[in-house]
Amino acid sequence: MVRYVATLSLLGLAACVAPVPTTSPTPVPTLEPDPEPAPNPQSAKERFVAAVEANGCVMTAQNVRTIMDQATVGTGDLENIIVALQAEGRAAPDGANIRVITDTCVA
Numbered sequence: 264m265v266r267y268v269a270t271l272s273l274l275g276l277a278a279c280v281a282p283v284p285t286t287s288p289t290p291v292p293t294l295e296p297d298p299e300p301a302p303n304p305q306s307a308k309e310r311f312v313a314a315v316e317a318n319g320c321v322m323t324a325q326n327v328r329t330i331m332d333q334a335t336v337g338t339g340d341l342e343n344i345i346v347a348l349q350a351e352g353r354a355a356p357d358g359a360n361i362r363v364i365t366d367t368c369v370a
Contacts, residue, residue: 310334311344312353312363320368322361 305313314333318326331341345361348354354363362368 307334307336307340308344308347311336311341312348312365315361315363316365316367320363320365321357322363324359 311330311334314330315322317333318330322330327341331337336344345354348363349356352364354361356362
């Protein structure tokens with residue numbers, strides 16, 4: 264009977280024993296490089312100036328639609344851009360036309 268009690272005791276203790284934790288090396292996180300920032304597109308004003316330069320330095324009634332398409336600006340934007348450029352001294356009226364004043368296009 265002592266054998267049975269000893270066996271049952273050992274089995275009972277074996278059931279209560281927690282597994283021995285083993286240490287494993289923690290995986291090293293892979294460092295991903297920061298994504299490249301998208302190039303900052305030019306402002307509408309700078310796109311407009313570049314488009315006017317590409318069309319002879321003067322915005323006329325004949326080339327206004329071409330300039331607006333190249334600069335991707337709307338009619339409301341165009342009015343604000345021209346006023347801002349005139350205030351900065353980078354555009355001037357030339358009769359019914361608008362002339363931009365840059366290093367490429369001198370007044």
